[in-house]
Amino acid sequence: MADTKALTSRAADFSAWYNEIIARAELADYSPVRGCMVIRPNGYAIWEQMQRALDQMFKDTGHQNAYFPLFIPQSFLSREAEHVEGFAPEVAVVTHGGGKELEEPLIVRPTSETIIYAMYAKWIQSYRDLPLLINQWANVVRWEMRTRLFLRTTEFLWQEGHTAHATEAEAEEETRRMLGVYRTFMEDWMAMPVLTGLKTDSERFAGALRTYSCEALMQDNKALQAGTSHNLGQNFSRAFEVTFQTAAGTLDHVWNTSWGVSTRLVGALIMTHSDDNGLVCPPKLAQYQVVIVPIHKSDDERATVLDAAVRLRKELAAAGIRVHVDSREGMKPGAKYYEWEGRGVPLRLEVGPRDVASSSVVLARRTGGKKETFPMEGLPARIAGVMDQFQADLLAAALARREAASLRGATKEQFIARMEREGGLVYGGFCGRGACETEIKEHTKATIRVLPDPEFRSPEVPSRCIWCGGPSIVEAVWAKAY
């Protein structure tokens, strides 16, 4: 419930604003267990919309869903050297079950590569079994030091795709394909622009050959890794003996990929679009795209107005629009406006006696503050058009914000100054040396978010490393990150 009327502003304290939005919109709550979160119905509804869209995209690219167990034998993790090193510190271990100490402790999955490739070893014999394209929706546990609702919690929900291919080229193609799927989802559904590209070794997934990611810039000018896609090479197939017989009759290890996005996307959504009045949710992912608020004084008015509201709801719902009528009594219309605004509903229809008399409705958009009057006749088509525009406007605004916060062609000094003050993205040449990367992190707190894909690179290719001035081998994008 909203106990104080105004949220802390983004400018005053971005973290406080973020937490207050989640409370105000009733998206999530803290759990009795440190670092865990309860996803409340309003928050889960957004996740469900995300799942629905992504799941369809996975199916459209030939993947099937399956489910692998939460518990994994501890020994599995250590089969891939880099993998165990990457995850060991944050793994929860079950030592007792059924009142007895277990012979071999079980780990609670921090990710499922090990158990999945152990199973793939049983299922794959021939090149005819490839490619194997499986996704699972699951919860995972990583024992984090410091947590934040949606962005980093001890347990979180995600999907993890795991595929096996006959050739390295096919695995690379799959890795890139799914990165593209994520990008499309983030832009078309979340209205969140992202940079895609390769991670440097220091940010690479433990056990992967190459990690690609989608990076988004939040309103506080910090970057957020929104999704990752890994080319695992043969690292896991060697560790778990996932072999197949080729058409030529030889035996080879399969080439794997894995890719995932999590409930962190809900946090990304919040920090990309919301304002000081509360959540702003793109229509395509909103639980309710339209809320109808009836306005009335007398009982007579109430009956006719509600009647009209319900009729409108049916018309809109029939057109596939997610719509809700807020017919609660004893609450003034203004109070309802504030509540639904805080929850991020894109469009609001106000229906009062005057509107019913003139067969019109008042439409208010979540952003912009203007109200318009539309005839009831043909409303569903009109609303659909407004929603499309709203969705497009959000993406355009977010893109404009990101570009305004992007610095290209900077000197080392400008880079340092930018990170000390406004933050944002800094594009620059990189010599490829880990020493430079580390030094930059120590001096500026900024890390290389991605080595951007060609379409995101600067028009002029940097020739010098932004830090050491040596020859640049690749362009990099730096930012302070979540």
Next chain:
RNA sequence: CGGGGUGUGGCGCAGUCCGGUAGCGCGCCUGCUUUGGGAGCAGGAGGUCCCGGGUUCGAAUCCCGGCGCCCCGACCA
């Protein structure tokens, strides 16, 4: 694990210095009047004052010992 802060109805806080049996705002419940941008009045419910021990006639308050949570640093989708 280091540094700082904080624990009192659902939420936010006062009361602690100086001991006397718990209060304010919001929220919640009931009724009446309201309803085109956060309603008003009246009545009401709700508290192991973080936990344990001690001092005292008497402890939210003083003493000792624990625990939780938050913020800042080292790790991370």
